Amino acid sequence: MNLNWGQEYRGPGEADPSKSRAERAAELGRLMRTAAGEEIVDYYFARYTGVLSGLAPPVGMPTIKTILDHEYPNEQV
Numbered sequence: 156m157n158l159n160w161g162q163e164y165r166g167p168g169e170a171d172p173s174k175s176r177a178e179r180a181a182e183l184g185r186l187m188r189t190a191a192g193e194e195i196v197d198y199y200f201a202r203y204t205g206v207l208s209g210l211a212p213p214v215g216m217p218t219i220k221t222i223l224d225h226e227y228p229n230e231q232v
Contacts, residue, residue, distance in 0.1 A: 176226075176230045200218045
């Protein structure tokens with residue numbers, strides 16, 4: 156899979172506000188186990204942390220938690 160990092164991603168694994176945080180966490184975990192899915196997770200991590208705009212996230216920041224915290228800001232664990 157080759158994502159266009161400059162555009163909004165549309166496809167399997169895209170952010171879906173109708174899913175609960177737990178459902179999204181399970182989906183992201185499943186995606187991390189495939190090469191194509193790992194690229195999708197990396198895309199969201201980069202998008203939500205500012206990597207796409209040249210900013211780097213803190214070293215060791217958990218990828219899936221970062222995505223979930225951005226997509227579910229009122230449910231941070």
